[in-house]
Amino acid sequence: MIEMTDVTKTFTLRRRTGRRLRRERTVVRAVDGVSFSVERGEFLGYLGPNGAGKSTTIKMLTGILTPTSGRVRVAGLDPSRARTALARRIGVVFGQRTTLWWDLPLRDSLTLVRRLYRVEERAYRTRLDELTALLELEPFLATPVRQLSLGQRMRGDLAAALLHDPELLVLDEPTIGLDVVSKATVRGFLARLNAERGTTILLTTHDLGDIERLCRRVMIIDHGRAAFDGDLGALRRAAGADRQLVVELAAPAPPIDLDGVPVITVEGPRQTLRLPDGANAASVVAALAARHEVRDIALRETGIEEIVARLYRGDQEISAPATS
Amino acid sequence: MGVIPWVSWYALRRYSAYPLGSMAEAVTNTFFGVMRASVLLALWHARPGLGGYDAADAVTFSFLTQALIGPVQIFGGMELGQRIRTGDVAIDLHRPVDLQAWWLADDIGRATSTLLLRGVPPMLVGGLLFTLHWPGPGAAAAFAVSVVLAVLLSFALRYLVTLAMFWLHDERGIQAVALVLSLFLSGMIVPLVAFPGGIGDVARALPWSGLVQVPADVYLGHRTGGGLAAALGFQAAWAAGLLAAGRVLTRAAERRLEAQGG
Amino acid sequence: MASADTAPGIAARGTRAVSTYCLLAWTWIRAAAQYPVSITLLALGTALTAGLDVAGIMVLFSRTPRIAGFSAAEVLFLYGTSALAFSVSDILLGTTERLGEHVREGTLDALLVRPVSPLIQIATEDFTPRRFGRIVPPVLVLALAIPRLGVAWTPGRVAMVPLMLASGTVIFGGVWVLCAAVQFVLLNSHGATKALTYGGATLTQYPMTVFARDFVRGVTFVVPLAFVNWEPALYVLGRPDPLNLPGWTRFASPVVGAVVCAVAAVAWRGGLRHYRSTGN
Numbered sequence: 001m002i003e004m005t006d007v008t009k010t011f012t013l014r015r016r017t018g019r020r021l022r023r024e025r026t027v028v029r030a031v032d033g034v035s036f037s038v039e040r041g042e043f044l045g046y047l048g049p050n051g052a053g054k055s056t057t058i059k060m061l062t063g064i065l066t067p068t069s070g071r072v073r074v075a076g077l078d079p080s081r082a083r084t085a086l087a088r089r090i091g092v093v094f095g096q097r098t099t100l101w102w103d104l105p106l107r108d109s110l111t112l113v114r115r116l117y118r119v120e121e122r123a124y125r126t127r128l129d130e131l132t133a134l135l136e137l138e139p140f141l142a143t144p145v146r147q148l149s150l151g152q153r154m155r156g157d158l159a160a161a162l163l164h165d166p167e168l169l170v171l172d173e174p175t176i177g178l179d180v181v182s183k184a185t186v187r188g189f190l191a192r193l194n195a196e197r198g199t200t201i202l203l204t205t206h207d208l209g210d211i212e213r214l215c216r217r218v219m220i221i222d223h224g225r226a227a228f229d230g231d232l233g234a235l236r237r238a239a240g241a242d243r244q245l246v247v248e249l250a251a252p253a254p255p256i257d258l259d260g261v262p263v264i265t266v267e268g269p270r271q272t273l274r275l276p277d278g279a280n281a282a283s284v285v286a287a288l289a290a291r292h293e294v295r296d297i298a299l300r301e302t303g304i305e306e307i308v309a310r311l312y313r314g315d316q317e318i319s320a321p322a323t324s
Numbered sequence: 325m326g327v328i329p330w331v332s333w334y335a336l337r338r339y340s341a342y343p344l345g346s347m348a349e350a351v352t353n354t355f356f357g358v359m360r361a362s363v364l365l366a367l368w369h370a371r372p373g374l375g376g377y378d379a380a381d382a383v384t385f386s387f388l389t390q391a392l393i394g395p396v397q398i399f400g401g402m403e404l405g406q407r408i409r410t411g412d413v414a415i416d417l418h419r420p421v422d423l424q425a426w427w428l429a430d431d432i433g434r435a436t437s438t439l440l441l442r443g444v445p446p447m448l449v450g451g452l453l454f455t456l457h458w459p460g461p462g463a464a465a466a467f468a469v470s471v472v473l474a475v476l477l478s479f480a481l482r483y484l485v486t487l488a489m490f491w492l493h494d495e496r497g498i499q500a501v502a503l504v505l506s507l508f509l510s511g512m513i514v515p516l517v518a519f520p521g522g523i524g525d526v527a528r529a530l531p532w533s534g535l536v537q538v539p540a541d542v543y544l545g546h547r548t549g550g551g552l553a554a555a556l557g558f559q560a561a562w563a564a565g566l567l568a569a570g571r572v573l574t575r576a577a578e579r580r581l582e583a584q585g586g
Numbered sequence: 587m588a589s590a591d592t593a594p595g596i597a598a599r600g601t602r603a604v605s606t607y608c609l610l611a612w613t614w615i616r617a618a619a620q621y622p623v624s625i626t627l628l629a630l631g632t633a634l635t636a637g638l639d640v641a642g643i644m645v646l647f648s649r650t651p652r653i654a655g656f657s658a659a660e661v662l663f664l665y666g667t668s669a670l671a672f673s674v675s676d677i678l679l680g681t682t683e684r685l686g687e688h689v690r691e692g693t694l695d696a697l698l699v700r701p702v703s704p705l706i707q708i709a710t711e712d713f714t715p716r717r718f719g720r721i722v723p724p725v726l727v728l729a730l731a732i733p734r735l736g737v738a739w740t741p742g743r744v745a746m747v748p749l750m751l752a753s754g755t756v757i758f759g760g761v762w763v764l765c766a767a768v769q770f771v772l773l774n775s776h777g778a779t780k781a782l783t784y785g786g787a788t789l790t791q792y793p794m795t796v797f798a799r800d801f802v803r804g805v806t807f808v809v810p811l812a813f814v815n816w817e818p819a820l821y822v823l824g825r826p827d828p829l830n831l832p833g834w835t836r837f838a839s840p841v842v843g844a845v846v847c848a849v850a851a852v853a854w855r856g857g858l859r860h861y862r863s864t865g866n
Contacts, residue, residue, distance in 0.1 A: 348779075349777035355785045367649060
C-alpha cells in the first residue's frame with residue numbers, strides 16, 4: 001500500500017540573525033533516507049518527537065510535498081505526480097487543524113466533501129448513516145464547525161475523510177488534545193475500521209496510548225531517520241526493556257539463587273529478579289514458592305513511555321541493556 | 325511606564341513587526357495616489373481654482389488621502405470586534421483598566437506605526453512624480469495636531485460601530501453602511517471641496533470630514549488663524565462627543581453582559 | 587470516477603473544472619441561502635459600496651461637462667464595462683487573494699489532499715449570493731449610458747460590447763490568479779498586488795487620456811489593463827488612439843485575455859510547485 005525507498009526531504013531555512021537584516025541560510029534534512037513499506041490492512045503507528053520528520057513524511061505520502069530524492073509509491077501511484085488521482089483513494093486527517101469549513105454546519109461541510117469527491121448520492125446516504133451511527137455525529141450535524149468541541153470536530157473530520165471509502169487512511173496526531181471519552185470513541189472507531197473494513201491505517205501520534213491500544217506495528221523516526229521498525233514486543237526487546245519479578249519474602253534473606261534468573265536488587269525482604277527473554281514466568285514463580293516463604297509477588301513490565309523516552313534520548317541506548 | 329502608555333507602545337511594536345506587509349500596502353496606496361491625482365488634475369484642468377484649490381493642492385490632496393488611509397483606518401474595523409464575537413471581551417471588561425481607554429491606546433500605537441510605514445511612501449513618490457504642495461513649519465505643526473485629532477475621531481467612530489455588535493445578530497450590515505459613509509463623506513473618493521452646493525455643506529458638517537478633508541485643508545494652509553482654530557475645534561468637538569457616546573455605550577454593554585451572566 | 591485517472595483531453599478537463607466549480611459554488615450558495623434576509627441586505631450593502639465609484643464620477647461631472655476630452659456618458663460607459671468585467675471576475679475568482687493566508691495558516695495542505703484543484707477550492711470558498719450585489723451598479727450604469735453615447739450603432743460596435751465585457755472579465759480573471767500565484771513565493775505581497783486588482787479596476791474606469799503617457803504605456807504593454815475596455819471602447823466610441831497604436835489593437839482584447847490566462851496558469855503551476863518543494 002505504501003512504499004518509501006530512501007526518501008529524503010531537505011528544506012532551506014532563511015533566518016534573520018540578530019537585529020540586522022542579514023539572513024542566514026541553513027539546510028535542514030527533515031527526512032533523511034527513510035525506507036519502509038506498509039502492506040494492505042496494516043495498522044502502523046508512526047512515532048517521533050516534535051520536529052523529527054513525522055509530518056513531512058505524511059505530506060510526502062499524500063502528495064502535498066515533493067520529496068527531494070527517493071521513491072514514494074502509495075496505492076501504486078507516485079503521490080507527487082498523481083496527487084489528485086491518489087486523493088480519491090486515500091483519506092487524510094490533520095489533528096491540529098480541521099479540513100472542514102469553519103462557518104458551515106457539519107452537514108453542509110460533508111455535502112461539500114461529497115461534491116469534491118463526487119460521491120454518488122445513494123452511496124453517500126448509506127455511508128453518512130453508517131458514519132453518523134459509529135461516530136455519534138447526530139447531535140451536532142447541524143452545528144457550525146467553529147462551535148464544535150475538539151472531540152466533535154475530530155469525529156466530523158474522520159467522517160469527512162472516509163465518505164469516499166478510501167483504501168488508506170492517514171492520520172496526523174488524531175487524538176491530540178482530546179478528552180478521555182473522545183479519545184476512546186476515536187480509537188474504538190479506528191480499530192473497527194481496520195478490523196472490519198480492512199482499511200490500511202497510518203497514524204502519527206505523541207500519545208503512546210494510541211500505539212498500545214491500536215498499532216500492531218510501530219515505526220519510530222528521530223532526526224529524520226528511522227530509529228525503529230517492528231512490533232511492540234520487538235520494540236520492548238530492542239529497547240532492552242525486560243520483565244522483572246518483584247518478590248516480597250517473609251523475612252530478609254540473602255539473594256535468591258535461581259538458575260538463569262539473576263537478582264538485580266535486594267531491599268530488605270524485597271528482591272527484584274530479571275526474567276530473561278522467553279523465560280516462563282509461571283515456572284519461575286512455582287520454583288520460588290517451593291524454596292522460599294513468599295508473601296507477595298508481582299510481575300513488572302517496562303512501560304512503553306519509558307521505552308520511547310529511552311529511544312528518544314539517543315540511538316545507542318536502543319541496544320544497550322536496561323540499567324534500572 | 326503606566327499600563328495605558330505601555331499598551332500604545334506595545335501596539336506600535338506589534339504593528340511594526342511585519343514592515344514588509346505594510347510596505348506592500350504602501351505600494352497600493354501610492355498607485356491609487358497616482359491615479360486619483362491624475363483624475364483630479366483633469367478636473368482642475370477643466371475647472372481651475374475649483375473650491376479654492378489650485379491644481380497642486382488637488383494633487384497633494386490625492387496623496388494625502390492615501391497617506392492617511394492607514395492612520396485613520398478609513399475602511400473601518402478594529403480587533404475589539406473579534407473579541408466581542410468570540411466572547412473574550414468579557415475578560416477585557418473584568419480588567420481594572422477602562423475598555424475604551426485600553427483600545428484607544430492600542431489604536432494610537434497602531435496609527436503611529438501605519439503613519440510611518442504607510443504614510444510616508446505615498447508622499448515621497450507623489451513628490452517625485454508631481455508638483456506637491458509642502459507646508460511651512462506653522463502649517464506642519466497644525467497638521468500634526470489635526471492628524472492626532474483625526475485618529476481620535478476615527479477611533480471614536482469605529483468604537484461605536486464595533487460596540488454595536490453587542491446588540492446586533494449580524495454586524496456586517498452596519499459595517500457596510502459605516503464603510504460607505506466613511507469613504508464618501510471623508511473626501512476619500514472626491515475632495516469635499518468639489519462637491520456641489522448643499523451636499524458639500526452637509527458633508528463638511530459631518531464628523532467624517534474630520535478624518536481626511538479637514539487635515540488636508542490644514543496641511544494645504546487653507547485654514548489659518550481663526551479658521552484653523554475652528555477646524556481643529558470642529559475635529560476636537562466631534563471626537564469628544566463621540567468618545568463620550570462610546571463611554572455611555574460601554575456602560576450599557578457591561579450591563580448587558582452582566583444581565584446575560586457572561 | 588475511473589475516468590479521472592486516465593488522462594482526459596484539455597476540453598474534457600476544462601468542462602470538468604467548470605462543472606466542479608459550479609457544484610461547489612452551488613453548495614456554498616445553498617448554505618448561505620438559509621439566511622435569505624441577511625443575504626439580501628448584505629447584497630444591497632455590497633451594491634451601495636460598489637456604487638460609490640459612480641457617485642464619485644457623478645460629482646466630477648457636476649463640475650465640468652468633459653474630463654480629459656470625454657463626456658459623462660463616455661466615462662460612464664468606460665466605468666460600466668470595467669466595473670462589470672471586474673465584478674464578474676471578482677465573483678468568480680476574487681477569494682484567491684486569500685492564498686497567502688491559507689499558506690500561512692497551513693490550511694492549504696487540507697486543500698491539497700482533495701481531488702480538486704486548490705485553485706477551484708479557494709475560488710469557490712465562501713461563495714455567497716451577496717457578491718452579486720457588485721454587478722448591480724455597472725449594469726444600471728451601462729443601461730443608462732449606452733443609449734446616451736450618441737454613436738452610430740454598426741453591427742461591429744454592437745458586437746464589440748459583449749466581446750469586450752467577456753475579454754475584460756478574462757483579463758481580470760488572469761490578473762487575480764497571477765496575483766495569487768505571486769503569494770506562493772512572496773507571502774506578504776497581497777498588500778501590493780491589490781494595486782493590480784483593485785487598482786486596475788479603478789484605473790480602467792477612467793479614460794486613459796487622464797493619465798500620463800508613460801503610465802498608459804505601462805498598463806498597455808506590461809500589465810495589459812488597457813485591453814480590458816480602453817482599446818475596444820475607442821472602437822465603439824469611434825475615437826483615435828492617443829498612443830497611435832495600429833488599428834488592430836482595438837480588436838486584440840480576446841487574444842490578450844488568452845495570453846494573460848496562459849501566463850497566469852504557468853505562474854500558478856510554478857507557485858504550487860514552489861510550495862510543494864519548500865512547504866511552509
